[in-house]
Amino acid sequence: xxxxxxxxxxxxxxxxxxxxxxxxxxxxxxxxxxxxxxxxxxxxxxxxxxxxxxxxxxxxxxxxxxxxxxxxxxxxxxxxxxxxxxxxxxxxxxxxxxxxxxxxxxxxxxxxxxxxxxxxxxxxxxxxxxxxxxxxxxxxxxxxxxxxxxxxxxxxxxxxxxxxxxxxxxxxxxxxxxxxxxxxxxxxxxxxxxxxxxxxxxxxxxxxxxxxxxxxxxxxxxxxxxxxxxxxxxxxxxxxxxxxxxxxxxxxxxxxxxxxxxxxxxxxxxxxxxxxxxxxxxxxxxxxxxxxxxxxxxxxxxxxxxxxxxxxxxxxxxxxxxxxxxxxxxxxxxxxxxxxxxxxxxxxxxxxxxxxxxxxxxxxxxxxxxxxxxxxxxxxxxxxxxxxxxxxxxxxxxxxxxxxxxxxxxxxxxxxxxxxxxxxxxxxxxxxxxxxxxxxxxxxxxxxxxxxxxxxxxxxxxxxxxxxxxxxxxxxxxxxxxxxxxxxxxxxxxxxxxxxxxxxxxxxxxxxxxxxxxxxxxxxxxxxxxxxxxxxxxxxxxxxxxxxxxxxxxxxxxxxxxxxxxxxxxxxxxxxxxxxxxxxxxxxxxxxxxxxxxxxxxxxxxxxxxxxxxxxxxxxxxxxxxxxxxx
Amino acid sequence: xxxxxxxxxxxxxxxxxxxxxxxxxxxxxxxxxxxxxxxxxxxxxxxxxxxxxxxxxxxxxxxxxxxxxxxxxxxxxxxxxxxxxxxxxxxxxxxxxxxxxx
Numbered sequence: 001x002x003x004x005x006x007x008x009x010x011x012x013x014x015x016x017x018x019x020x021x022x023x024x025x026x027x028x029x030x031x032x033x034x035x036x037x038x039x040x041x042x043x044x045x046x047x048x049x050x051x052x053x054x055x056x057x058x059x060x061x062x063x064x065x066x067x068x069x070x071x072x073x074x075x076x077x078x079x080x081x082x083x084x085x086x087x088x089x090x091x092x093x094x095x096x097x098x099x100x101x102x103x104x105x106x107x108x109x110x111x112x113x114x115x116x117x118x119x120x121x122x123x124x125x126x127x128x129x130x131x132x133x134x135x136x137x138x139x140x141x142x143x144x145x146x147x148x149x150x151x152x153x154x155x156x157x158x159x160x161x162x163x164x165x166x167x168x169x170x171x172x173x174x175x176x177x178x179x180x181x182x183x184x185x186x187x188x189x190x191x192x193x194x195x196x197x198x199x200x201x202x203x204x205x206x207x208x209x210x211x212x213x214x215x216x217x218x219x220x221x222x223x224x225x226x227x228x229x230x231x232x233x234x235x236x237x238x239x240x241x242x243x244x245x246x247x248x249x250x251x252x253x254x255x256x257x258x259x260x261x262x263x264x265x266x267x268x269x270x271x272x273x274x275x276x277x278x279x280x281x282x283x284x285x286x287x288x289x290x291x292x293x294x295x296x297x298x299x300x301x302x303x304x305x306x307x308x309x310x311x312x313x314x315x316x317x318x319x320x321x322x323x324x325x326x327x328x329x330x331x332x333x334x335x336x337x338x339x340x341x342x343x344x345x346x347x348x349x350x351x352x353x354x355x356x357x358x359x360x361x362x363x364x365x366x367x368x369x370x371x372x373x374x375x376x377x378x379x380x381x382x383x384x385x386x387x388x389x390x391x392x393x394x395x396x397x398x399x400x401x402x403x404x405x406x407x408x409x410x411x412x413x414x415x416x417x418x419x420x421x422x423x424x425x426x427x428x429x430x431x432x433x434x435x436x437x438x439x440x441x442x443x444x445x446x447x448x449x450x451x452x453x454x455x456x457x458x459x460x461x462x463x464x465x466x467x468x469x470x471x472x473x474x475x476x477x478x479x480x481x482x483x484x485x486x487x488x489x490x491x492x493x494x495x496x497x498x499x500x501x502x503x504x505x506x507x508x509x510x511x512x513x514x515x516x517x518x519x520x521x522x523x524x525x526x527x528x529x530x531x532x533x534x535x536x537x538x539x540x541x542x543x544x545x546x547x548x549x550x551x552x553x554x555x556x557x558x559x560x561x562x563x564x565x566x567x568x569x570x571x572x573x574x575x576x577x578x579x580x581x582x583x584x585x586x587x588x589x590x591x592x593x594x595x596x597x598x599x600x601x602x603x604x605x606x607x608x609x610x611x612x613x614x615x616x617x618x619x620x621x622x623x624x625x626x627x628x629x630x631x
Numbered sequence: 632x633x634x635x636x637x638x639x640x641x642x643x644x645x646x647x648x649x650x651x652x653x654x655x656x657x658x659x660x661x662x663x664x665x666x667x668x669x670x671x672x673x674x675x676x677x678x679x680x681x682x683x684x685x686x687x688x689x690x691x692x693x694x695x696x697x698x699x700x701x702x703x704x705x706x707x708x709x710x711x712x713x714x715x716x717x718x719x720x721x722x723x724x725x726x727x728x729x730x731x732x733x
Contacts, residue, residue, distance in 0.1 A: 608729030610664070614655050 004055040005066045007048050008085050011095060012134040014041040014048075018127040026120025035110040038123025042106045042130055046099035053096055056087065057493075064088060064496040065204075067140050081201055086140030090497045093338060094137040094270055097345045101261055102130045104464040108353050109254040111460035112360055122162060126258065129155035133263040137270055142191055142201040145271075149187070149235070152264050153180050159259070160251040172250035179244040183234015187271075190227025197224070207277045214281050225282035228275055229289060236268030236322050239296040243560050245319055246303075249311040253356025256311060260318040261349035266341050269325045273334050276498060280332075283417075290330025290417065294425035297323030299558055301432035305439075306555040309366045310355045313440050316557075317392060318348060320429060324408050327426055331418045333411035334498040335491040339479055340404040342490070346475055347391035347401055350468035354385040357461050358444060363454040368440055373449030380462050382445045384469035389441045391472040393434035393526065396519040400476030405430060406518055407481060410511055416504040423514070430518060434525025442533040481515070640681030647674035661716065661723045665709045672702045 018041030026034060056066070069084035087095075106126060113122050132151025139145035161173030191201065197213055197220060198206050214221040232238070237245035245265070249256055259265060272279065272289065279286040297320040304316035321344050328337035358374060358381060359366060375382045391401030409430060413423035479490040491500070532539050543551055553559060605616070647670055654667030676695040683691015717723055 606732050608732035610661075610725045610728075611656055611659075618652060618656070 005052060005061065005087065006068065007052060008066070008068050008087055008138070009070055010048050011045050011052075011085075011099065012131045012138065014045045015127040015131040015134070017041060019124050019131060022120050022124035022127065026124055029120065031114060031119050034120045034123055038127055039103070039106045039110050041127060042099060042103045045130070045134070046096075046103040049095045049099040052087070053092055056092055067204075069140075073143070079195065079199070081141045081143040083144060084140045085138040086203065087138065088497045089494050090270070090273060090338065091137045093342060093494070094266075095134060097342060098130060098133050098137065098263060101345050101349050101468075102126075102133075102258060102263070104468060105254050105258050105261075105349060105353065108257075108356075108461055108464040109252070111458055112254060112356060113252060118162065122159075122252070125155055125158045125162070126255075129159065129258060129263060133267070136267055140203055142194065142203060142206075145203075145274075146188070146191060149231070149267060150184065152235070152267060153177060153184065156180075156248070156259055156264050159255040160248045162251050162255065166250075169250040172244075172247040176244040176248050179241055180234040183231045183241055186227045186234075187231025190224055190231065193220070193224050193227060203274060207275070210277050210281060214278075216281055217283060218281075221278065221281040222284055225275075225278045225285040226288075228271060228278065229285055232268030232271045233292065234268075235271075236265050236326070237319050238268065238292055238322060238326055239299060240560070242296060242300065242319050243557065243564060246312050246315045246557060249309070249315050253311065253352055253359060256315070257349040257352035257356070260315070260352060261345045265318060265322055266325075266345070269322065269329065269337055269341050272326075272329045273338055273498060276329075276334055279329075280499075286330055286332070286417065288330070289326050290412075290422055293323045293326030293328075293330055294412075294422050294429075295323075296320065297327065297429040298425055298432075301429045301436070302554050303557045304436040305432060306551050307436075308369055310358065310368050310371070310440060310444065311352070311366060313368070313436060314348070314351055314355060317351075317433065317437065320433060321348065321392070323429070324405060324426065327412055327422060328408040331411050331415040331422065331501070332499070333408065333415055333501040335494040336404070336407045336411055336501065338494060338498070339490055340408055343391065343400045343404040343472075343475055346468050347388040347399075347472040350384060350388035350465065350472055351392065353461075353468065354381045354388065354465055357381045357457045357465070358385075360461075361453045361455050361457065362451045365451050368443040370450050371444045372447040373445070374453075375445040377449065377453055378457070380465060381457065384465040385445070386441060387469040387472045389437045391476075393437040394430055394518075394522050395434075395526070396522060398473060400472055400474065402522075403476035403479055403481070406515060407479070409518060410481070410514060411501055413514060414503050414511065416502050418504070427514075427518060427521070431521045431525050434522045435529050438526045438529035439533065442529060446533070481511075635681075637681055637685040640684075641678060644674045644678040644681065647671075647677065650674075659724050659726055661713055661725050661728070664725065665706070665713065668709075669702060669706065672698055672705075 018037050021037055022029075022034060029037070065086065065088040067084055067086045069082050072080055072082045074080065106123070109122065109126065113119060129152065132148045132155055134148070136145055136148030136152060139148060157173045157177040160176050161170045163169050164173075194206060195201060198209055200206065210221075214224070234241045245260075248259060251259075279289070300316045300319035300323060304313050304320065307313045307316060321340070325337040325340050325344070328334070328340060358371065358378070361374075361378060361381075362371060365371065387399070391399040393399075394401040394405040396402050409423065409426040412418045412426045413420065477487075480487040556562065605612075651667045651669075651671030651674060654670065655664050658664050658667060676698045679691040679694040679698070681691070683689065683694075713723065716728060720728060722728070
């Protein structure tokens with residue numbers, strides 16, 4: 001079945017083709033044709049990804065991986081990265097999610113973006129986004145991965161600032177680009193370090209060669225792993241580079257779904273999982289990942305509690321859920337991290353898409369306090385949103401999020417790299433998650449209707465929602481915890497690419513007890529959210545004096561923007577202002593000034609007076625003759 | 632036949648040339664400027680003739696014929712332009728006709 005795996009190159013090539021066609025001829029096509037190309041290319045990609053997945057599962061290639069070299073990129077001084085794709089269980093799962101969820105989001109956008117201008121531009125960017133993400137996950141060397149990485153960054157910039165006529169949106173796009181750039185620069189330096197140490201950027205070569213070149217816990221291993229982590233933090237919006245993501249809500253809702261669920265932010269998770277050998281060699285960095293994940297999920301969870309904009313709540317919840325993935329990677333439970341990514345992609349894109357449907361229906365209303373009563377008016381959106389919310393809050397047994405999140409919470413404690421503190425953070429975060437999630441559900445769909453419905457979503461919106469809703473419920477059954485019969489094909493599948501988690505010696509009964517606590521608190525969170533919703537005076541009684549200041553502090557995302565503005569942005573602006581007229585500037589300014597002055601002088605000679613010109617010729621002739629004759 | 636020395640001939644040519652040049656520079660009427668240019672051209676032609684006679688070469692007279700032909704062409708063009716200018720602007724003052732600038 002080798003010939004089916006040969007189709008691998010089509011995965012990124014098809015969306016790239018769609019991008020090129022739409023970017024060059026898009027303005028000449030009808031909307032129908034644009035949607036057909038934009039959705040179609042990704043749809044075929046998704047289909048091919050499924051076919052490749054089936055072929056991989058039924059006829060696993062030798063060595064559990066398959067690579068396809070298209071051509072050599074360049075060859076300089078023995079360093080020759082190639083354009084080649086590498087398929088193993090990890091990249092297969094990412095490919096499937098990127099193309100399949102990406103396809104559903106494209107399908108949804110075909111309707112939701114129909115109004116307004118830039119239809120072709122929108123699908124061109126989206127296709128390029130999918131292409132870049134596929135290059136990222138399929139790359140067999142880190143240079144190609146970096147190209148996809150930057151492509152994703154570029155597309156996020158373009159899409160967040162899609163409605164660029166509004167200054168705020170452009171500012172949000174710039175912020176996303178610049179903040180992730182900090183991480184990207186770290187990652188690039190990390191790549192230089194890897195080239196210096198290994199002489200190659202081929203992933204498989206580095207992973208197999210690293211233990212021989214770098215000793216466990218050496219400082220080189222530390223810096224290599226740390227710098228790559230920096231890149232992952234930027235792209236995945238983890239502490240301390242998480243500030244760009246809430247503002248990235250400026251883009252259209254399907255873009256948020258794509259950035260948050262299927263692509264961009266999970267790139268960091270992929271990078272760390274892909275380079276896991278380096279993190280095994282640098283235990284300090286791996287511990288740092290776990291701590292960053294725990295800190296991020298707590299910070300973002302508390303911020304989400306206070307938001308009123310439905311998309312901002314979801315944005316903070318994304319940061320928090322990626323925090324869980326990082327926590328899982330940090331305690332060595334790689335496959336759990338990837339499993340949570342897998343489930344998260346379904347329910348988070350679902351939540352964004354149904355939130356987008358609500359926003360569309362209510363005429364661009366984002367504030368959950370002005371929504372309400374949509375349960376009866378928009379039943380499909382309500383039920384799918386509820387499924388997604390249940391998965392996000394990890395409601396026991398019936399939702400997919402329960403299986404993925406509780407696995408992480410359990411490993412945060414039970415792994416030999418875990419501890420009670422990490423468990424406490426993960427557990428507390430889960431509790432908060434269920435509160436803010438259901439606060440959102442109650443405000444949006446229950447009670448009285450406060451805003452008129454101006455648009456009724458059609459089938460192209462509903463069908464993707466229903467598919468994602470079903471997946472948010474049942475996708476978790478591919479991995480059941482040990483006490484439920486230990487049915488875990490997902491992690492078994494991944495274990496050929498990623499090491500299994502090594503457990504500390506913990507009694508089996510502990511797992512049951514911790515799990516029970518989790519379940520109770522998840523439900524308790526829903527109950528608390530209901531209490532606060534039913535009795536608004538409960539909330540206002542808390543928001544006096546110090547409580548008000550605290551809630552403002554959380555509302556503004558722990559004032560990270562304020563701190564960064566004062567620590568980095570303003571000094572930089574101030575420095576550049578006082579440095580505006582330094583001596584280098586004077587040299588360049590002087591050259592320009594001289595030319596301007598000369599221009600003015602020559603300009604004066606051009607006065608249109610013919611006798612003046614003749615005099616010029618005569619004087620010139622005299623001077624020339626003098627030089628020739630007498631010098 | 633009276634022979635004229637080359638110095639005398641060249642001096643005459645130079646004086647004629649200067650008269651023409653001063654005319655071009657000082658006259659404001661384009662018609663006079665054109666006439667002054669003719670004087671300068673003829674001065675040059677005279678210089679060629681004198682030089683050709685001095686070295687007993689035919690080249691000087693050949694050059695003069697060239698200049699004559701060119702001058703005729705130039706006058707034809709120049710007069711046509713002047714005619715058009717006068718029709719368009721009702722003046723031949725070169726200080727007024729200074730529109731050809733940026």
